[in-house]
Amino acid sequence: MAARDHAGIRESLNNFLGMKGTFRIVGSKIVSAGDVAIGYVDWTLDAKAPDGSPIRLEGKTTDVMRRHADGRWLIAIDSPFGAAGA
Numbered sequence: 001m002a003a004r005d006h007a008g009i010r011e012s013l014n015n016f017l018g019m020k021g022t023f024r025i026v027g028s029k030i031v032s033a034g035d036v037a038i039g040y041v042d043w044t045l046d047a048k049a050p051d052g053s054p055i056r057l058e059g060k061t062t063d064v065m066r067r068h069a070d071g072r073w074l075i076a077i078d079s080p081f082g083a084a085g086a
Helices: 006-018
Strands: 022-033 036-048 054-067 073-079
Touching: none
Parallel strands: none
Antiparallel strands: 022 036, 036 054, 054 073
């Protein structure tokens, strides 16, 4: 389920970070045009469930980023499982 407000995003991120897993980027490609870019990234996450059993997640994320006036690139759209999660 997509998080649609600050409380939902906070809860999702707290649950994700609470797994205290090891996150790895295993490949990436960035395509940009001016102040907009799209990133394709292969990733894995190894963690433990609350009961201690191992969890392995992996995916191919697709992220849309925008460069702001101060030069920072911020994610505007994050699809952690790319087209498979759409």
